[in-house]
Amino acid sequence: MDNPFKKILQDEKLPVYIKDRVIDNLNFIKLSLDVSELYTVKVPQALGSVIGESDKKKEQELIEKIINAKKNENNDE
Amino acid sequence: MKVNLQNNNFTTMTDEDLVQMIVHSGNTSLFGILYDRYAQKVYSKCLGFAESRDVAEDLTQDVFVKLYLNLKKFRGESKFSTWLYSFTYNHCVNYSKLVLKKRRREEDLNEEYQDLMADEEITDEEIFALSVGKLQEALGQIDAEDKIILLMKYQDDKSIKEIAQMLEMGESAIKMRLHRAKKKIVEIYNSL
Structure with a gap:
């Protein structure tokens, strides 16, 4: 005997506006993820590299000062 | 990334290739193509589990939002349509658990x-x-x-x-x- 449950067809149409709701939701989620990535990953990275560069500059200046000081000492002798 | 859906062959792409592109680009317009292919089938399944059309519409919307966020979990071990069917089924069963719990x-x-x-x-x-x-x-x-x-x-x-x-x-x-x-x-x- 055939199972009538298998022949049940859901012929109701999905309203068109659901697609807009889905895509709007996804765009909002994407924006939220991008913004949170910006503040948690990108900004700290940028700050890290800026601070790192200024540290390198200072380090270089210090090394140069020491070298110059030693040169001056040698010249005085 | 803006995609010109008309000038490209995205609409004729296989589901699996389309999924790959969506995972890499995160493009919601491409996801719209996937939605158009399966929304009616997902809705029909949701209707079986829901007590009203409104609930079935909400379930369908939730399935697609969750799907977008979980697309990278599709490894291509089965056909995308089969994977989506069990994804939808699991979502509806989880919803049913709440209904029955009450x-x-x-x-x-x-x-x-x-x-x-x-x-x-x-x-x-x-x-x-x-x-x-x-x-x-x-x-x-x-x-x-x-x-x-x-x-x-x-x-x-x-x-x-x-x-x-x-x-x-x-x-x-x-x-x-x-x-x-x-x-x-x-x-x-x-x-x-």
């Missing part, structure tokens, strides 16, 4: 079960003898919790054990609910 009274049910089992059981032959049109009408009138169990058993061919595991309920509770749902559907069917 009415769950295991202790009372066990007592009720003893009383109900004393009634004569409706056989599968009796169920299979129902006509499709009237059965569909009767399913539209029955409670959501009864409809879910009937559809899982007779439309999706799930065993009592599988239904019990999916809905996180005891097998005896499922047997009792199925027994009651069969009685109810036949009652409603005969009253039409």
Whole structure:
């Protein structure tokens, strides 16, 4: 005997506006993820590299000062 | 990334290739193509689990939002349509768990079960003898919790054990609910 449950067809149409709701939701989620990535990953990275560069500059200046000081000492002798 | 859907062959791409592109680009317009291909099928499945059209629409929307966020989990081991079917099914089953939880009274049910089992059981032959049109009408009138169990058993061919595991309920509770749902559907069917 055939199972009538298998022949049940859901012929109701999905309203068109659901697609807009889905895509709007996804765009909002994407924006939220991008913004949170910006503040948690990108900004700290940028700050890290800026601070790192200024540290390198200072380090270089210090090394140069020491070298110059030693040169001056040698010249005085 | 803006995508010109007309100038590219995105609409003729296979599901699997499209999924790859969406995962890499995150493009929601491309996801729209996937939505167009499967929205009606997902909605039809959700209708079986929902108590109203509004709920089925919300379930469909949730499935697609969740799908977008979980697309990278699709590894291509099966066809995308098969994977999406079980993804949708799991989502609907999880929703059903909430519906059934609201009415769950295991202790009372066990007592009720003893009383109900004393009634004569409706056989599968009796169920299979129902006509499709009237059965569909009767399913539209029955409670959501009864409809879910009937559809899982007779439309999706799930065993009592599988239904019990999916809905996180005891097998005896499922047997009792199925027994009651069969009685109810036949009652409603005969009253039409």
